[in-house]
Amino acid sequence: MLNKHSPVIIVGGGAFGLSTALHLSLAGYSDITVFERDEKIPSKYSAAYDINKIVRAEYEDEFYTQLALDVIEAWKNNPIFNPYYHQTGYIVATSGSAPSKARDTLQKSLSSLTNRPAFRNEIKQLSTKDDFRKYAWQITGPLKGFKGYFNRIAGYAHSANSLKSAFVACAQRGIRFVTGEEKGKIVELLYEGKKCVGVKTADGKVYKAETTIVALGAYAASLIPSVGNFAVARCWSVAHVQLTEEETDLLRGIPVVNVRDLGFFFEPDPATRLFKLCPLGAGFVNTNKSNGISLPPPDRLPPPQDYIPAEDERKLRRLLQETFPWMANRPFVDQKLCWFSDTKDSEYCIDFVPGTENSLVVLSGDSGHGFKMMPIFGEWVVDLLQNGKQKLERWQWRKEDQRGVDWGSSVNWRIGETRELKELIVEKEGMVKARL
Numbered sequence: 001m002l003n004k005h006s007p008v009i010i011v012g013g014g015a016f017g018l019s020t021a022l023h024l025s026l027a028g029y030s031d032i033t034v035f036e037r038d039e040k041i042p043s044k045y046s047a048a049y050d051i052n053k054i055v056r057a058e059y060e061d062e063f064y065t066q067l068a069l070d071v072i073e074a075w076k077n078n079p080i081f082n083p084y085y086h087q088t089g090y091i092v093a094t095s096g097s098a099p100s101k102a103r104d105t106l107q108k109s110l111s112s113l114t115n116r117p118a119f120r121n122e123i124k125q126l127s128t129k130d131d132f133r134k135y136a137w138q139i140t141g142p143l144k145g146f147k148g149y150f151n152r153i154a155g156y157a158h159s160a161n162s163l164k165s166a167f168v169a170c171a172q173r174g175i176r177f178v179t180g181e182e183k184g185k186i187v188e189l190l191y192e193g194k195k196c197v198g199v200k201t202a203d204g205k206v207y208k209a210e211t212t213i214v215a216l217g218a219y220a221a222s223l224i225p226s227v228g229n230f231a232v233a234r235c236w237s238v239a240h241v242q243l244t245e246e247e248t249d250l251l252r253g254i255p256v257v258n259v260r261d262l263g264f265f266f267e268p269d270p271a272t273r274l275f276k277l278c279p280l281g282a283g284f285v286n287t288n289k290s291n292g293i294s295l296p297p298p299d300r301l302p303p304p305q306d307y308i309p310a311e312d313e314r315k316l317r318r319l320l321q322e323t324f325p326w327m328a329n330r331p332f333v334d335q336k337l338c339w340f341s342d343t344k345d346s347e348y349c350i351d352f353v354p355g356t357e358n359s360l361v362v363l364s365g366d367s368g369h370g371f372k373m374m375p376i377f378g379e380w381v382v383d384l385l386q387n388g389k390q391k392l393e394r395w396q397w398r399k400e401d402q403r404g405v406d407w408g409s410s411v412n413w414r415i416g417e418t419r420e421l422k423e424l425i426v427e428k429e430g431m432v433k434a435r436l
């Protein structure tokens with residue numbers, strides 16, 4: 001077991017890295033340094049650099065339903081996080097033209113809740129437009145063929161503000177932060193024999209540690225290439241509509257609405273008046289042909305900046321037609337691709353890297369559902385260090401090589417086929433030419 005006063009390095013100040021720093025400190029670890037490539041936290045490279053993320057307990061797997069219920073309590077009770085949790089409720093639905101896969105997933109997520117006492121009086125089935133309007137009276141669209149349910153014990157959290165708050169709490173506890181493209185970006189892990197003994201930053205400085213924890217999200221394989229054998233960097237598109245003050249006031253308090261086959265949206269952010277939409281599909285990967293590993297492009301945004309795939313835009317405009325038709329033809333602003341780390345079975349990876357004599361830990365494979373766990377995630381890393389091994393099989397390092405296998409569309413809750421980022425760039429160039 002690790003001595004609590006020996007140096008620990010955490011690489012990456014995103015959702016998992018910050019939660020880990022906080023909980024290690026609470027558990028008595030006293031010498032913690034976090035390295036983050038962006039100048040400041042929240043980092044613009046973090047998948048959680050965003051105005052909101054869904055917090056919900058619907059999972060097909062009881063294990064995660066329980067963790068999500070636990071974390072919702074933490075969201076409510078921990079003063080570091082509770083200002084940023086908004087329990088607006090959650091509408092899950094399918095449109096009249098949804099494929100059967102979308103309807104099946106909805107049924108499964110509903111049944112994950114209905115047999116739990118915590119949800120006994122908290123779920124309402126929705127079958128008519130009037131049913132939906134009971135929970136979101138602002139909806140004026142036709143909701144043609146919409147079916148679904150409302151769950152009161154769910155909502156969203158302001159993710160960038162949560163990162164910032166965790167960062168401040170960590171700094172107050174004496175955790176050191178080294179940030180910036182030169183000082184804070186780690187370019188290499190250093191080894192002596194099999195043991196990882198520290199890190200090297202872009203400006204060439206060396207930092208030593210007894211334990212190094214890599215929490216790079218989608219970028220994990222940039223420092224530990226073998227992570228790329230079982231976790232791929234994948235991105236989803238995000239778009240926003242800029243609302244006026246009145247429009248923001250009008251939509252205040254609406255539940256998170258997730259239409260399985262079209263996408264989801266949140267109540268507008270009061271500070272920026274942005275209304276965020278996300279078409280959850282199989283997304284895009286960025287595979288390097290020579291080694292089969294998918295990593296985000298080196299800069300924050302790939303060449304098609306301020307651009308989301310035409311197909312995603314169509315889905316989101318249909319979603320608005322059905323719900324808030326007055327918004328359906330408004331320009332999409334702040335469009336971006338958001339990168340996360342995806343595994344075949346949507347399980348996280350929280351484990352020692354094999355063959356490193358427990359000197360190197362990887363936290364990755366959030367699979368697009370990791371942010372909500374931020375208030376408690378770090379407790380699991382404390383357990384790992386104390387136990388000296390990952391006892392839960394589901395979170396262990398994966399030995400199988402998944403490179404070149406497309407599982408993107410086999411994940412139940414995603415609709416569509418995975419595509420390569422290159423195709424998107426070609427699509428964008430075609431659009432630009434067509435406009436000229």
Ligand SMILES: Cc1cc2nc3c(=O)[nH]c(=O)nc-3n(C[C@H](O)[C@H](O)[C@H](O)COP(=O)(O)OP(=O)(O)OC[C@H]3O[C@@H](n4cnc5c(N)ncnc54)[C@H](O)[C@@H]3O)c2cc1C
Binds near residue numbers: 015216
């Ligand atoms: C569009 C989209 C929607 C999502 N919606 C939800 C949702 O509704 N609910 C939910 O629970 N989750 C959601 N997620 C997933 C959630 O964002 C992630 O699970 C979470 O951010 C993962 O945390 P992480 O710490 O592993 O990675 P990140 O938060 O991405 O952090 C990685 C950090 O590493 C830093 N870094 C990278 N390279 C280096 C380097 N070389 N040196 C130093 N630092 C480096 C980055 O700057 C970044 O700060 C969504 C993700 C996306 C993309």
Ligand SMILES: *[C@@H]1O[C@H](CO)[C@@H](O)[C@H](O)[C@H]1NC(C)=O
Binds near residue numbers: 288289
């Ligand atoms: C692709 O991988 C090869 C081999 O690891 C590497 O040399 C090359 O720089 C990578 N290309 C890109 C664009 O990252």
